Amino acid sequence: MAARRTILLAVAAMAVLSTASAAIYNVGEPSGAWDLTNNYNTWASSRNFQTNDQIVFKYSPQAHNVLEVSKADYDSCSTASPVTTLNFGNDVVTLTATSTRYFICGFPGHCAGGMKVKIDVMPSSSSTSPAPASGPSATNAPPPTPVSTTTNVEATGFGLTILLAVVGLMA
Template identity: 50%
Template sequence: MAVGMASAATYNVGAPGGSWDLNTNYGNWVSKKKFHPGDEMVFNYTGGQHDVVEVSKAGYDSCSTSGSIASHTTGNDVIPLNSTGTRYFICGFPAHCTTTGTGKMKIQIDVVARASPAPDDSTGPGATTTPPSSAANHPPPASFIVVVLLLLLLMAA
């Protein structure tokens, strides 16, 4: 039995109505998403006005870039989510992370494993399988036989 891998998703942070900016409610945005290993986040913003800094939980809570994990500054940063766990991102520009209200530029991403498909009980011990049917086991439909007979009659005439 072949099991297909669910395809990875690309998330444009803040989309469809926003981006990595001071106007997007990231708590609301992230609450409508499920992130899995293999997915990726795209942070779009104006370079020189914002950045994306991956931080620890303590850095996230205090809006501190001290001891940051990674820093991104291109304005179109693609960040792969390679494993399960919680990731924390903030804007490192002064006051952008600590701004109150909608414009707080910080986001917590919980990456969870994809649900495993249910096991196929029909292949367990004691299960019987039916071999695939073939055309040799089934006679042609009656309409096909009628068409063949009509063609033979026309050719004989």
């Protein structure tokens, strides 16, 4: 009986670990700063962004902000009609759908000085269905702690249901 419970618990744990994981990226790492010193094209091209990943913009709100913009506004560094404006200084953006997203600094001259990043979001390797075609997901709330490039594992969905069922059997 104990061996059966151990096997069930191991299967449940594997299900939980395989159901949901997402990376958190600090924009501009290794310095992790959204400022004029980073090459964001090089930074973004060296990463594989997937749905449900999060990008974090860290900066001084007195010196910078983050505007999500259209491709045309990204190309021209136009701040006239942003999709989203973030100005907290520790902004988390969840990449909810497969798409290309464009971010610039809205302070005069900063975008032209290189403070712009294009994020190509690919389907998550663990996703079984496409993400909803909703608007951008961004928040001025502080990011989850700790913020790093490591993978965070969350118990959600089917895996959580199995784990709870197994724990109930063991009780």
